Amino acid sequence: MTSFTFRKASSSDLDGVLSVQAVVFPAFQEAKATFAERLRLYPDGFFVVEEGGDIKGYLVSYPVRRPEPPPLDTLIGAISPDCDAYYVHDLSLLPAMRGRGAAVAMIEAMTGVARNAGFTAMVLTAVGGADIFWRRFGFATVSVPALEARLLAYGADAVYMERSF
């Protein structure tokens, strides 16, 4: 089996990122402009997995102010100067890339970025039952009534999670 590499994303990767999202999250497609904005605002937190010259997965992450993960497919304009947590916006791998260590590799790299930036908390919205996966990395579900309506946009099983590190 060919081995994969992972690295920081560049703007020329965005079409590949969109094609992965179309397969993994067809119901939650975001615009290219949304990904491009996150890449521009926080390039250190945007990783891609590449194999055979193709993008086969990605991780998008950046600082936020709790408890405000931005709504789906929304431009945020800027990274607020008073961010108090590090947000995992999206982690997606094509099915053929799963179970091969790519997710762990990107999560470890992202955690290093967050630590180096001085953060001690990480937050995310887990969808489709993925909270089981995130618990392995120390994330726990947190109930935030103010976020309930926003979570519903991700499906009835979406949960908000936090991790201290």
Ligand SMILES: CC(C)(COP(=O)(O)OP(=O)(O)OC[C@H]1O[C@@H](n2cnc3c(N)ncnc32)[C@H](O)[C@@H]1OP(=O)(O)O)[C@@H](O)C(=O)NCCC(=O)NCCS
């Ligand atoms: C989540 C994801 C990136 C993990 O990558 P991976 O390479 O499969 O991760 P690992 O091999 O390290 O671990 C996979 C484990 O997590 C579990 N898992 C992953 N997603 C899950 C889900 N949605 N529901 C339940 N379990 C899930 C797998 O069943 C597997 O468990 P096992 O080891 O007991 O078999 C990948 O499965 C994926 O892209 N899933 C679809 C997108 C997604 O759900 N992203 C997270 C959104 S919050």
